[in-house]
Amino acid sequence: MHLPNERRYDAMKYNRCGRSGVKLPAISLGLWHNFGGVDTLENSRAMARRAFDLGITHFDLANNYGPPPGSAEESMGYILKNDLQGYRDELIISSKAGYGMWPGPYGDWGSRKFLVASLDQSLKRMGIDYVDIFYHHRPDPETPLEETMGALYDIVHSGKALYAGVSNYPPELTKRAEEIMRSMGTHLLIHQPKYSMFERWIEDGLLKELREDGIGCIVFSPLAQGLLTDRYLDGIPTDSRAGRPTGFLRPEHVSRETVDKVRKLNDLARERGQKLAQMALAWVLRHGEVTSAVIGSSRVSQIDDAVKALEQPDFTSEELKKIDSILAGK
Numbered sequence: 087m088h089l090p091n092e093r094r095y096d097a098m099k100y101n102r103c104g105r106s107g108v109k110l111p112a113i114s115l116g117l118w119h120n121f122g123g124v125d126t127l128e129n130s131r132a133m134a135r136r137a138f139d140l141g142i143t144h145f146d147l148a149n150n151y152g153p154p155p156g157s158a159e160e161s162m163g164y165i166l167k168n169d170l171q172g173y174r175d176e177l178i179i180s181s182k183a184g185y186g187m188w189p190g191p192y193g194d195w196g197s198r199k200f201l202v203a204s205l206d207q208s209l210k211r212m213g214i215d216y217v218d219i220f221y222h223h224r225p226d227p228e229t230p231l232e233e234t235m236g237a238l239y240d241i242v243h244s245g246k247a248l249y250a251g252v253s254n255y256p257p258e259l260t261k262r263a264e265e266i267m268r269s270m271g272t273h274l275l276i277h278q279p280k281y282s283m284f285e286r287w288i289e290d291g292l293l294k295e296l297r298e299d300g301i302g303c304i305v306f307s308p309l310a311q312g313l314l315t316d317r318y319l320d321g322i323p324t325d326s327r328a329g330r331p332t333g334f335l336r337p338e339h340v341s342r343e344t345v346d347k348v349r350k351l352n353d354l355a356r357e358r359g360q361k362l363a364q365m366a367l368a369w370v371l372r373h374g375e376v377t378s379a380v381i382g383s384s385r386v387s388q389i390d391d392a393v394k395a396l397e398q399p400d401f402t403s404e405e406l407k408k409i410d411s412i413l414a415g416k
C-alpha cells in the first residue's frame with residue numbers, strides 16, 4: 087500500500103469547473119497510453135502514485151483505453167485496490183463511451199443501450215461503484231441528442247456517475263446538449279476538447295459557448311501527443327510514442343515543418359526559463375475557461391515536469407505574439 091505524500095495539496099492549483107461545486111486540478115492525468123495491458127504495470131502504478139502525491143486528483147479514462155481496449159480501466163482498478171485504497175473520496179475518476187467497444191450494433195456511438203451497458207462494464211473493470219464524470223465521447227450523427235442526453239441524465243440519477251460531460255462536441259451541439267440537460271433539471275459539468283498550440287479549434291466559438299453556459303473545460307492532448315516537447319528535436323526515439331508500434335502518433339506526424347516550429351518554440355521556452363512541455367501547458371491554461379489540462383505520460387519525470395509548469399503561468403503579449411508567428415510558419 088502506498089503512503090501518499092502528506093503535503094500533496096500544497097503546490098497544486100485547483101480550478102472551479104464551470105459554474106459547479108467541483109474543482110479540478112490544473113493538471114490531470116490521462117490513461118489513454120501507457121496504462122494498457124501491453125504496458126508495464128509497475129511503471130503505470132509509479133506514475134499514478136506520483137501524480138496523486140503531487141496533488142493530481144483527477145484520472146481520466148475511457149472504456150476503450152488500452153490496448154487492448156478496457157485494459158487501462160483494469161490497471162486503474164488494480165491501482166485503486168493496491169496503491170490508493172482508502173483514497174476514493176479524494177479522487178475524481180472519469181470514463182467515457184462513444185467509440186467502438188464491442189461487436190454488433192450496440193457497442194458504439196451514442197444510444198442509451200450502449201452508454202448504460204458500457205458504463206456498467208467500466209465500473210466492473212475498475213472495481214468501483216460510481217465514476218465521478220461520465221462522458222459521451224464523440225457526437226453521434228444518427229442517434230437523437232435527446233436520447234444520448236437522456237441516458238446521461240438517467241446515469242447520473244442512478245448514482246453510477248456523479249456528473250455528466252461531452253467530448254469532441256462542436257459549439258452549437260454543445261449548446262443544444264446543455265439546453266436538453268437543463269430542460270431535465272440538470273447540467274453538463276464539463277466538455278473535453280482537443281486543444282494545443284497545434285490544434286486551436288476551440289478558440290472559434292467553443293470557449294465562448296462554455297463560458298456563457300457555465301460549463302467547465304478540460305483540454306486533451308495539450309502537448310500534441312508529445313510533439314510540443316523536446317522529444318523529437320533529434321529524430322524519433324524508439325521509446326517515444328511515435329517510435330512505438332501501439333501509439334496513435336505516427337512517424338509521419340513528426341514532419342520537418344513541424345519540427346522546425348517546435349525548435350523555435352523550444353528556444354522561446356528556454357528564454358522563459360521553462361521546458362517546452364511546460365510552456366505548452368501554461369499556454370493552454372492561460373484561458374479562464376480552461377479548468378484543467380489532461381496530459382499523458384510515459385514516465386514519472388514527465389508528471390514532475392507538467393506540475394512545474396504551474397510555477398510560471400504568465401505570458402507577456404510579446405511572447406504570445408511570437409508564439410502565434412512561429413505557429414503561422416513565420
Ligand SMILES: NC(=O)c1ccc[n+]([C@@H]2O[C@H](COP(=O)([O-])OP(=O)(O)OC[C@H]3O[C@@H](n4cnc5c(N)ncnc54)[C@H](OP(=O)(O)O)[C@@H]3O)[C@@H](O)[C@H]2O)c1
Nearest residue numbers: 116117118306307308309310311312315326327382384388
Ligand atoms: N476525449 C478524447 O477524445 C480524447 C482523445 C485523446 C486523449 N484524451 C485524453 O487526454 C489524455 C492525454 O492525451 P495525450 O496522451 O495525447 O496527451 P499529451 O500530453 O499531449 O501527450 C502525452 C505524451 O507526450 C510525451 N510527454 C509528456 N510529457 C513530456 C515531457 N515533459 N517531455 C517529453 N515528452 C513528454 C509523452 O510521450 P512519450 O511516450 O513519447 O514519452 C506522453 O505520453 C489521454 O490520456 C486521455 O485521457 C481524450
